[in-house]
Amino acid sequence: MVQAATMSVELRDRAGKGAARATRRAGRVPAVIYGNKQDPVMISLDPVELMMQLRGGGFFSSVYELDAAGTKHRVLPRDLQLHPVTDRPLHVDFMRFSAKTRLNVEVAVVFINEEDCPGLKQGGVLNIVRHTIELLCSPDHIPENLVVDLAGLEVGDSVHISSMKLPDDVDLTITDRDFTVATIAAPTINVEVEEDEDEDEEGVKAAEAADDEESESED
Secondary structure (H helix, E strand, O other): OOOOEOOEEEEOOOOOHHHHHHHHHOOOEEEEEEEOOEEEEEEEEOHHHHHHHHHOOOHHHOOEEEEEOOEEEEEEEEEEEEOOOOOOEEEEEEEEOOOOOOEEEEEEEEEEOHHHOHHHHOOOEEEEOOOEEEEEEOHHHOOOOEEEEOOOOOOOOEEEHHHOOOOOOEEEOOOOOOOEEEEEEOOOOOOOOOOOHHHHHHHHHHHHHHHHHHHHHHO
């Protein structure tokens, strides 16, 4: 089972836009816990603590255990509303889940052993086609990330999803093709074109001749 993160929450008495505005004026972020055939629970979050979770990455693929007045809810963030100008969090939706719940989540891809990749040592470039991969799994089995080992890869080699080992109880949402995750592309060579010095000299002479003719016609 995935180790759940925690955030401090407080219960809210009322729902609705007016109550949410009042919560924001009090310096907290309104939120709701719903799902799993239980009644919704209105809560509020500390904005500083919430921003730390958002900046840490992987917010929507992280399981949280929220203690609302002594009742613990194991939840997954499903929606986040941000202010259109300041990007300040305005509202968060958390969904309860059961042991049978399976969800689509995007998990980050990380790359290791770049120093052991011959293609990169020869000047090749790591071309990342997919920074995240969408998976179907239980919230309690969401992997922290998917790892690509670059050791031994040469220029022109590709990493396909079929070469990556997925954790147990985790499936791909794309099953109809062996899609590319990354490639080791050939180095880009900038070719500088040297201008012919003779052509430069001829161009200068032609320009000077044109200036002389213009001067004569003015006289």
